[in-house]
Amino acid sequence: MPWSNRKNSELLERARRVIPGGMYGHESTALLPSDFPQFFSRASGARIWDVDGNEYIDYMSAYGPNLFGYGNADVEAAARRQAELGDTLTGPSSVMVDLAEAMVSMISHADWVMFCKNGSDATSMAMTTARAYSKRRKILVASGAYHGSQPWCTPNRTGIVDEDRSHVITYRYDDIESLEAAVRAADGDLAGIFATPFKHEVFADQLLPSEAFAKAVRRICDAADVPLIVDDVRAGFRLARDSSWSTLGVKPDISCWGKAIANGHPISAMVGAQRFNAAARSxxxxxxxxFSAVPMAAAVETLRLIRETDYLEQTVALGTRLREGLDELAAAHGFSLRQTGPAQMPQILFHDDPDMRLGYAWSANALKHGVYFHPYHNMFMNAAMTVADVDLTLKASERAFSELKAHRTRIPANENPLVLARLKRAQ
Ligand SMILES: Cc1ncc(COP(=O)(O)O)c(C=O)c1O
Structure with a gap:
């Protein structure tokens, strides 16, 4: 069946009449190449189908929640068993305690857990807990880091007033001097410091922090008696079976989780050390x-798979195979890629591509050959992917590169003003 997006276009037209902009937030396709579908009809394992029936090997994994494959049989069986008993009830089910015990046993800095729905809930609760603990106001965040869509952290300032941000101070990620300057700017009013496990911003290369930086954040938080908050919403359980900074030997005081912890079922969590228990309670x-029980049952099963399978080693190996294969193909066609961050969370940008026209055209080509690559957001390998999937991806990518090479001089400039504005901000 030839690739088509007719149904998607019709749906988008209907959506624009009844949904502001036809879509909002990160699921909007306004920043994507124009052919990218917005609506999908189903998913299974490592694959998704859009509403026109086009099938893709999906490297976005639902922007992170899909860790063990869409519709993973074990997770879905646990969710179904719970659904038969009840989901959203007048109070939580006992599975809430099972899940809290599982998280506390797996995350080395964790003594307690509070559950919520989205990553933004968890990061906002962490900010409030930090202020409740310290009785101070200033929160430090890395410039450009995404911690959610609440007024204190949304990247879009429309509808946000200065007061929403007046106690948020930024520092440059992985830059100890800049962090120290931000602490000085807090002027004795420091309440807590946020850090993502690594720098994973849109439209930019990813950056793993130095151990020295992670240790400096730890030291500064200890000296000021404020919590170090690691926002593990995106990377949680993708770098380690523990908090992501366990790989650097640094324990946060509070960490935020979401996305992958229930393999796609809606649940997130704030996790903390005993010292912050009273503040969290307050x-x-x-x-x-x-307190819905189905996502909690799904999370208990997802955590079991995290403990008992080699998903992590598998996603690293597959991500490395993809990265090496793409580098070779790019070079063979006269291109050079910027592949940054952990191999299991790939960010793929092009060298010599200031308006990203190459990256946009290449991912649009790959889409037509059955691979969903994102042109400006980091991606997520999942454990349902196989070597055969990666090899199929490389075949499709080869076609995408050779089309790019053939049309290189005729690829139109990227004139989407939204994209250009984001690119400028990322530089
Ligand atoms: C690091 C990080 N923190 C917080 C969030 C917000 O999570 P949610 O979209 O579930 O509210 C995200 C979402 O992408 C994220 O990547």
């Missing part, structure tokens, strides 16, 4: 769906 936070 804040008011809740939601109508935060």
């Amino acid at each position: 804040i008011f936070c809740t939601g109508s769906f935060w």
Whole structure:
């Protein structure tokens, strides 16, 4: 069946009449190449099908939640068993305690857990807990880091007032001097420091922090008696079976989790050390769906798979195979890629591509050959992927590179003003 996006275009037209902009937030296709589908009909394992029936090997994994494959049989069986008993009830099910025990046993800095729905819930709770603990106001975040869509952290300032951000101070990621300057700017009013496990911003190369930086954040937080908050929402359990900074020998005080912890079922969590228990207990936070039992049962099973399978080694090996294969193909066609960050969370950008026209054209070509690569956001390998999938991907990528080479001089400039603005911000 030849690739087509007719149904997607019709749906988008209907959506624009009843949904502002036809879509919002990170699921909007406004920043993507124009052919990218917005609507999908189903998914299984490592594959997704868009509403036009086009099948893709999916390197986005739902922007992170898919760790063991869409519809993983073990996770879905656990979710179904719980669904038969009940989901959103007048109070939580006992599975909430099972899940909290599992997380505390797996995350080395964790003594307690509070569950919520989205990553933004967890990071906002962490900020509030930090202020409740320290009785101070200033929160340090790395410039450009994404911690969610709440007024204090959203990257889009529309509708946000200065007061929402007046106690947020930025520092440059992996830059100890800049961090120290931000601490000085807090002027004795420091409440807590946020760090993502590595720098994973859109439109930019990814950057793993130095051990010295992670240790400096730890030291500064200890000296000021404020929590070090690692935002593991995106990278959690993709770098380690523990908090991501366990790989650097640094224990956070509080960490935030979401995305992959229930293999796609909606649940997130704030996890903390005993010293911050009383502060966490003192804040008011809740939601109508935060105690739903089905996602908790799915999370218990996902955590079992994390403990008992080699998913991590597998996703690293597959990501490395993909990275090496793409580098070879790019070079063979006269291109050079910037592949950064952990291999299992690949970011693929092109050298000599200031307006990203090459990257956009290449990912649009790959899409037509059955591979969903994202042109500006980091991607996520999942454990349902196989060597055969990666090899199929490389075949499709080879076609995408050779089309790119053939049309290189005729690829139009990237004139999407939204893309150009984001690129400028990322530089
Ligand atoms: C590092 C990080 N923190 C927080 C969030 C917010 O999570 P959510 O979109 O589930 O609210 C995200 C989402 O991408 C994220 O990547």
